[in-house]
Amino acid sequence: xxxxxxxxxxxxxxxxxxxxxxxxxxxxxxxxxxxxxxxxxxxxxxxxxxxxxxxxxxxxxxxxxxxxxxxxxxxxxxxxxxxxxxxxxxxxxxxxxxxxxxxxxxxxxxxxxxxxxxxxxxxxxxxxxxxxxxxxxxxxxxxxxxxx
Amino acid sequence: xxxxxxxxxxxxxxxxxxxxxxxxxxxxxxxxxxxxxxxxxxxxxxxxxxxxxxxxxxxxxxxxxxxxxxxxxxxxxxxxxxxxxxxxxxxxxxxxxxxxxxxxxxxxxxxxxxxxxxxxxxxxxxxxxxxxxxxxxxxxxxxxxxxxxxxxxxxxxxxxxxxxxxxxxxxxxxxxxxxxxxxxxxxxxxxxxxxxxxxxxxxxxxxxxxxxxxxxxxxxxxxxxxxxxxxxxxxxxxxxxxxxxxxxxxxxxxxxxxxxxxxxxxxxxxxxxxxxxxxxxxxxxxx
Numbered sequence: 001x002x003x004x005x006x007x008x009x010x011x012x013x014x015x016x017x018x019x020x021x022x023x024x025x026x027x028x029x030x031x032x033x034x035x036x037x038x039x040x041x042x043x044x045x046x047x048x049x050x051x052x053x054x055x056x057x058x059x060x061x062x063x064x065x066x067x068x069x070x071x072x073x074x075x076x077x078x079x080x081x082x083x084x085x086x087x088x089x090x091x092x093x094x095x096x097x098x099x100x101x102x103x104x105x106x107x108x109x110x111x112x113x114x115x116x117x118x119x120x121x122x123x124x125x126x127x128x129x130x131x132x133x134x135x136x137x138x139x140x141x142x143x144x145x146x147x148x
Numbered sequence: 149x150x151x152x153x154x155x156x157x158x159x160x161x162x163x164x165x166x167x168x169x170x171x172x173x174x175x176x177x178x179x180x181x182x183x184x185x186x187x188x189x190x191x192x193x194x195x196x197x198x199x200x201x202x203x204x205x206x207x208x209x210x211x212x213x214x215x216x217x218x219x220x221x222x223x224x225x226x227x228x229x230x231x232x233x234x235x236x237x238x239x240x241x242x243x244x245x246x247x248x249x250x251x252x253x254x255x256x257x258x259x260x261x262x263x264x265x266x267x268x269x270x271x272x273x274x275x276x277x278x279x280x281x282x283x284x285x286x287x288x289x290x291x292x293x294x295x296x297x298x299x300x301x302x303x304x305x306x307x308x309x310x311x312x313x314x315x316x317x318x319x320x321x322x323x324x325x326x327x328x329x330x331x332x333x334x335x336x337x338x339x340x341x342x343x344x345x346x347x348x349x350x351x352x353x354x355x356x357x358x359x360x361x362x363x364x365x366x367x368x369x370x371x372x373x374x375x376x377x378x379x380x381x382x383x384x385x386x387x388x389x390x391x392x393x394x395x396x397x398x399x400x401x402x403x404x405x406x407x408x409x410x411x412x413x414x415x416x417x418x419x420x421x422x423x424x425x426x427x428x429x430x431x432x433x434x435x
Contacts, residue, residue, distance in 0.1 A: 021205075022191065025187060025188055025191045026191065028188055029188055029191060029192045032188065032192070059185075059242075060186075083273075084186065084189060084241055084269070084270070084273070085186070086186055086188040086189060086192055087186050087187070087188050090188065119187075122204050122205055123187060123204070127185055127186060127187070
C-alpha cells in the first residue's frame with residue numbers, strides 16, 4: 001500500500017498513460033488554466049506577501065500557504081507572481097487537488113521528484129528545481145504542523 | 149526606448165522590434181522561432197506562425213554533454229522549413245536567455261542570417277499582440293548547413309579557457325554577485341547545476357547579464373552598455389573576451405551584447421561554464 005496520498009497516486013497513474021509530449025503539455029496547460037481556483041484568497045494573504053511563504057527555488061515567484069481544516073488536515077493555497085509561470089501554476093493545481101485534505105503523515109512522505117512524473121524527464125535544465133521547490137514547501141508545511 | 153537603429157549599436161541589424169515581427173508574420177523569407185525555458189509557454193500561445201526550438205529536445209545531444217552535430221542541425225532546420233537564406237528571428241522568455249542561446253547555436257553552424265526580437269516574449273505579450281495555439285506546418289526543406297559546427301570562433305572549450313586564463317585574457321562572469329564570490333555554489337533555484345567549488349575563473353569581471361537589459365527586457369543603448377562594460381569594468385573591445393555563467397545560457401545573452409551591440413572583436417561563449425570549471429580537476433579558481 002502506498003504511503004503517499006491516494007489522490008496523488010491516482011494522478012501519477014493518470015499521467016503515466018500520457019506518452020505524447022504535446023498531449024502532456026496540453027493537459028498541463030489545461031490544469032494551469034484552473035489556477036485561479038487555488039490562488040490564495042485575501043483572507044489568507046495579500047501582497048506584498050510575507051517572504052517566509054516564498055518558494056526559495058522558484059524562478060516563477062511562487063508562494064505557498066497552508067490553512068488548517070477542522071479535521072486537522074491542511075488546505076494548501078498558492079500564488080505565482082510571474083504571469084508566464086505556467087508550469088508553476090500547473091503543479092499548484094495538481095498539489096491542491098491531490099494533497100489538500102490528505103493525512104499529514106502521507107503528505108510528509110511525498111518526494112519532490114514526483115514532478116518528473118507529471119512534467120516528464122526532458123524538462124529544461126533547472127526548471128524542475130523550481131517545481132520541486134513548490135512540492136518541498138507543501139511537504140514542509142505538513143511536517144511543521146505535525147511538529148516534525 | 150529609441151528606435152533600434154538610433155541606439156548606437158555596431159550591428160543593429162541583428163535586432164528587430166516587436167513591430168517589425170508583427171509586420172513580417174507572413175513573410176516567407178522569415179521564420180520566427182520561440183525558444184523558452186518553460187516548455188508550456190509555446191503550446192499555451194505563441195506568435196502566429198512561430199515554430200518552437202526547444203533547448204533540451206532540439207539543440208542538445210541526448211547522450212554527450214554537447215550540442216547537436218551537423219546532421220541533427222540540418223534535420224532540425226529542414227523540419228522547421230528553412231533554407232540557409234531564411235532570416236531566422238528568435239524570441240523567448242527569461243529576457244531572451246534561451247533565444248540568444250539558440251541564436252548562438254545556429255551561428256555555430258554558419259546560419260548567420262539570424263536576429264533576436266528585442267524584448268522577447270514578455271514585450272510581445274505586454275503589448276497585447278496576437279498569440280495563437282495553432283502550431284504551423286511548413287514544407288520540409290533539404291537544408292544543408294553552411295559549415296560544420298565551428299567550435300573555435302564563437303565557442304570556448306575548457307582548454308581554450310585555461311589558455312586564455314594563463315594569458316591573462318579578458319573574462320566576463322555574468323552570474324549573480326553571490327555566485328561570483330563563491331557565497332553560493334549555484335544560482336538561486338538551480339541547485340543541481342552547482343559545482344563543488346565556489347568562486348570564479350581567475351581574472352573574470354562580474355557583470356550580471358541583466359545589467360544589459362531594461363525593465364521591459366529590451367537591450368540598453370550602446371552608450372549605456374559602454375558605460376558598464378568599458379568605462380566601469382575596463383574591458384577592451386579590441387582584446388579577445390570569453391563570457392561564461394553556469395551552463396552558457398545567460399552568457400550567450402552577454403556574448404550577443406558584446407559581439408553585436410558593442411562590436412567587440414573576438415568574443416566566445418564558454419558553454420561549459422561554472423558547472424564544468426567549478427568541478428574540473430587541475431584548473432584554478434579565484435574567490
